[in-house]
Amino acid sequence: MFDLNNKNHRIGFIGAGVVGTSLALALNQFGYNVGFIFSRSIKSSEIFAKLIPGCNVVLSCDAISEVSDIVFITTPDDEIQNVASNTKWRSKQLVVHCSGASSLDILDHPKKQGAQVGSLHPLQAFASFEDGLLSIPGTTFAIEGNEFVRNYLTSLTTDIQGKVIYLNSQDKVLYHLTGVMMGGMLSTLAASVSDLWRLFGYDRDQGINALSKMIIQVGVNLRELGIPDAIAGPYARGDVGTVKKHLTELLNRSPELLSFYCEMALIGLPYAFEKGNLSRKKFDEIQDLLLSFKFKGDSK
């Protein structure tokens, strides 16, 4: 149906948000023909089209479908099925969504109309198209689809310097929550510990400024040393006294974070043990300490 080496297929986007714009810019940069955009608001469509030479704004999903060989639906997850179901599709056309949590069942309508369907999920946190574009090289993209679709999306992802993994429908949610726990929840953790800086006279911006440097280094350590060698912290070193000081301080000054600290340290202990820095005795001692403090903050 498609020649995998041909970059001249006409590509259309439905949804001019951060992911759509970043992906379209990357495709354009690597010679793909991003020709059409339709978004809910004309303003978003116009901004998108201005960024991509030769891209035209069209006024409906049907119009995108009519003129595009490949259509990326980059609306919020909750809108994908709605968009897919209310658009007239064709055979010899590929329809792709970029949701990590949804499978291909939400593209049933295009499939019934003869289109090929797939999903391409970048495992990355997109906040702006400028940073989004810069983050694409080296980012892992999860692909779902039949063999033809997988081959095409693999070639496209490799062209924009992404890495590829393949997923089955039943593993999509588990895969997606790893990204949310790594990205979204890490940023929530960063927000809550940055707020603690207010308790010793600095504001949260100063906190995140200092702490985000650590996040970057932790990322580097994890990539370069792997697990368990990159696992660090007083519980990983067997510093029982320091762990006890932390728990007492949290109980007194920020009890709402106490059970979280305990839970994370309890999850981390087996990795610290695997690393070989922790004796069985220290492991048990720290585990008992954490378990004894875990619920103490709840009543405060």
Ligand SMILES: NC(=O)c1ccc[n+]([C@@H]2O[C@H](COP(=O)([O-])OP(=O)(O)OC[C@H]3O[C@@H](n4cnc5c(N)ncnc54)[C@H](OP(=O)(O)O)[C@@H]3O)[C@@H](O)[C@H]2O)c1
């Ligand atoms: N953000 C991330 O970090 C990330 C990472 C990986 C995957 N994803 C996935 O990428 C997809 C897009 O997410 P996003 O973060 O780019 O969202 P976003 O920035 O909120 O952009 C969504 C865009 O879709 C447009 N839109 C909404 N409803 C529409 C409709 N019915 N018809 C046409 N356009 C519509 C919006 O419209 P207007 O601007 O025109 O009003 C907006 O421009 C989602 O499936 C998400 O799960 C996101």
